[in-house]
Amino acid sequence: MNKDELIKKMYDSIGEPHKHGPDVAHVEIHQNKVLGIHLVDGLHIDAKEVEDGIEVEIVVEKNAKIEKPIKICFGMIPKTGIQRINIYTRIEENAKAGIIASCTFPFAEDIHHIMDSEITVGKNAEYAYIERHVHGPKGGVTLMPKTKVSLKEGAKFRTDFELVKGMVGKLDIDYEAICGARSILEMTARVSGRGYDTININEKALLEGEDARGVLTSKIAVRGHAQAFVRNTLIAKAAGARGHVDCKEIVQDHAFAKAIPVVEVLHPKAHITHEAAIGSVDSKQLETIMARGLSEDDATDLIINGLLNPQ
Amino acid sequence: MGNKAILNNVSMELWPGYVHAVVGPNGAGKSTLASTIMGLSGYTHFTGDIRFDGKSIRGLSIDKRAKKGITLAWQEPARFEGLTINSFLRAGARDKSIKNISNLIELVGLSPDEYINRAVDTTLSGGERKRIELASILGMKPKLVIMDEPDSGIDVEALNRIFDAIRALRENGSTVLLITHSMTVLEKADHAFLLCDGKIFKKGSIEKVSAFYADECASCDHKNKPIPEYADE
Ligand SMILES: Nc1ncnc2c1ncn2[C@@H]1O[C@H](COP(=O)(O)OP(=O)(O)OP(=O)(O)O)[C@@H](O)[C@H]1O
Ligand SMILES: [Mg+2]
Numbered sequence: 272m273n274k275d276e277l278i279k280k281m282y283d284s285i286g287e288p289h290k291h292g293p294d295v296a297h298v299e300i301h302q303n304k305v306l307g308i309h310l311v312d313g314l315h316i317d318a319k320e321v322e323d324g325i326e327v328e329i330v331v332e333k334n335a336k337i338e339k340p341i342k343i344c345f346g347m348i349p350k351t352g353i354q355r356i357n358i359y360t361r362i363e364e365n366a367k368a369g370i371i372a373s374c375t376f377p378f379a380e381d382i383h384h385i386m387d388s389e390i391t392v393g394k395n396a397e398y399a400y401i402e403r404h405v406h407g408p409k410g411g412v413t414l415m416p417k418t419k420v421s422l423k424e425g426a427k428f429r430t431d432f433e434l435v436k437g438m439v440g441k442l443d444i445d446y447e448a449i450c451g452a453r454s455i456l457e458m459t460a461r462v463s464g465r466g467y468d469t470i471n472i473n474e475k476a477l478l479e480g481e482d483a484r485g486v487l488t489s490k491i492a493v494r495g496h497a498q499a500f501v502r503n504t505l506i507a508k509a510a511g512a513r514g515h516v517d518c519k520e521i522v523q524d525h526a527f528a529k530a531i532p533v534v535e536v537l538h539p540k541a542h543i544t545h546e547a548a549i550g551s552v553d554s555k556q557l558e559t560i561m562a563r564g565l566s567e568d569d570a571t572d573l574i575i576n577g578l579l580n581p582q
Numbered sequence: 583m584g585n586k587a588i589l590n591n592v593s594m595e596l597w598p599g600y601v602h603a604v605v606g607p608n609g610a611g612k613s614t615l616a617s618t619i620m621g622l623s624g625y626t627h628f629t630g631d632i633r634f635d636g637k638s639i640r641g642l643s644i645d646k647r648a649k650k651g652i653t654l655a656w657q658e659p660a661r662f663e664g665l666t667i668n669s670f671l672r673a674g675a676r677d678k679s680i681k682n683i684s685n686l687i688e689l690v691g692l693s694p695d696e697y698i699n700r701a702v703d704t705t706l707s708g709g710e711r712k713r714i715e716l717a718s719i720l721g722m723k724p725k726l727v728i729m730d731e732p733d734s735g736i737d738v739e740a741l742n743r744i745f746d747a748i749r750a751l752r753e754n755g756s757t758v759l760l761i762t763h764s765m766t767v768l769e770k771a772d773h774a775f776l777l778c779d780g781k782i783f784k785k786g787s788i789e790k791v792s793a794f795y796a797d798e799c800a801s802c803d804h805k806n807k808p809i810p811e812y813a814d815e
Binding site for chain 1: 645648656664
């Protein structure tokens with residue numbers, strides 16, 4: 272397969288067009304090869320191939336505002352292999368950018384996708400990183416995304432991890448953020464597990480600066496024999512720091528779910544709340560949809576799909 | 583349900599294509615009646631029968647009853663995190679085209695552009711949520727719809743939308759069971775029942791039931807302890 276065919280195949284598998292307008296920056300990475308790259312003003316991306324993966328450096332220049340989200344598509348079309356990705360992202364002071372990363376492993380039988388990422392969002396800068404996964408029906412993927420985030424004064428960062436199509440396989444999310452004064456963090460994971468999927472989510476944020484704000488959200492649906500463990504930790508250390516930990520897990524069949532929200536407040540003027548709801552679909556919701564003529568199974572799917580929707 | 587039956591000896595006949603009102607004090611059993619007809623969980627144990635189109639629906643699940651054309655607009659409708667108004671309305675609508683869904687939203691006085699992609703969650707006001715409930719049952723073109731206090735917690739403008747909705751249902755040939763506390767809503771019905779203490783206390787023309795309800799029930803100091811001599815039968 273040549274480069275263009277591979278790019279097309281990757282985009283096809285996530286149901287997105289493989290052509291972009293000139294004002295949309297994009298990068299395509301297959302296994303340890305950069306297949307395509309297109310940049311816009313203010314954006315620098317350097318990619319270096321290493322043995323079983325790739326090292327990427329992304330910089331958005333000071334004051335640069337990149338209006339259209341940057342598209343990154345990475346994945347593997349083969350059934351087996353390892354993809355190791357190290358990404359260093361630096362959003363400089365006052366800059367603004369967003370990335371939509373699509374990760375596709377449509378035919379996976381035994382694939383390891385290991386991602387190590389470091390993100391710095393500079394003073395008053397704004398950054399959004401959305402990662403959407405599309406997996407095949409066999410669930411042969413081991414995903415290990417690890418991210419360390421540092422938010423400078425007044426920075427805004429939103430990240431959203433979505434894995435709701437195909438089988439998960441094994442997922443081990445490990446996100447950590449340190450939040451400076453007046454920064455705003457929103458971290459969300461939305462995952463649907465089935466079969467023998469195992470889902471581990473560890474999100475941790477330290478609200479270190481005054482008036483820092485953070486919200487950690489996990490929305491998980493597990494069925495079959497899938498298992499989900501969510502451990503979200505929010506620590507507030509400074510005056511005016513505010514945070515919320517929200518965990519919703521819907522459990523069906525023989526699935527298993529566990530949530531441990533940890534909140535720590537180390538300053539009398541900080542405030543953190545948490546909310547965890549684990550269980551079957553709410554019966555009133557179910558009865559409402561059934562009273563519109565849907566079977567219990569269809570009604571359940573509709574409610575879960577809604578919950579897992581990006582908000 | 584517990585030791586004491588909430589409904590007692592309730593015998594009602596609904597005429598196809600007519601609007602029937604049910605009035606009665608708080609706790610009389612109006613919502614219980616609605617839940618029993620819809621077959622909600624916890625409301626399936628009773629003696630007697632419920633017949634629809636000549637057949638018993640006693641043993642049928644909620645969705646089977648809905649497939650026969652029975653539906654319920656809840657007094658306190660459920661909230662759904664993330665589920666869009668579009669998906670919610672499409673779930674029950676016979677015509678699932680975007681044009682029809684927009685139409686339904688407009689019918690209840692909301693702007694389709696603003697609302698179609700909003701979630702049916704806690705960010706909707708109480709009145710907005712009730713309007714969406716109304717839109718949802720209209721989309722089903724049901725044979726029998728039970729509306730449990732569609733007028734509670736809504737403004738005057740929305741009240742007119744309810745009247746429009748009742749008119750639309752009437753034109754569609756739907757049978758309506760309209761639970762209400764409001765005399766203005768009661769007047770839109772063809773026939774009424776007065777429920778007190780889980781029993782049908784009065785039934786008949788709107789004039790008869792509303793007169794009794796206004797004269798006797800409004801000033802009642804023995805709620806859900808009806809005086810037997812006043813009963814119809
Ligand atoms: N599932 C239940 N378990 C126990 N008691 C119930 C249940 N459902 C209803 N009840 C009781 O039955 C009585 C009738 O309730 P219902 O909700 O039907 O009244 P209503 O006529 O709809 O009143 P309102 O005008 O306040 O809506 C009340 O006393 C209520 O507390
Ligand atoms: Mg009621």
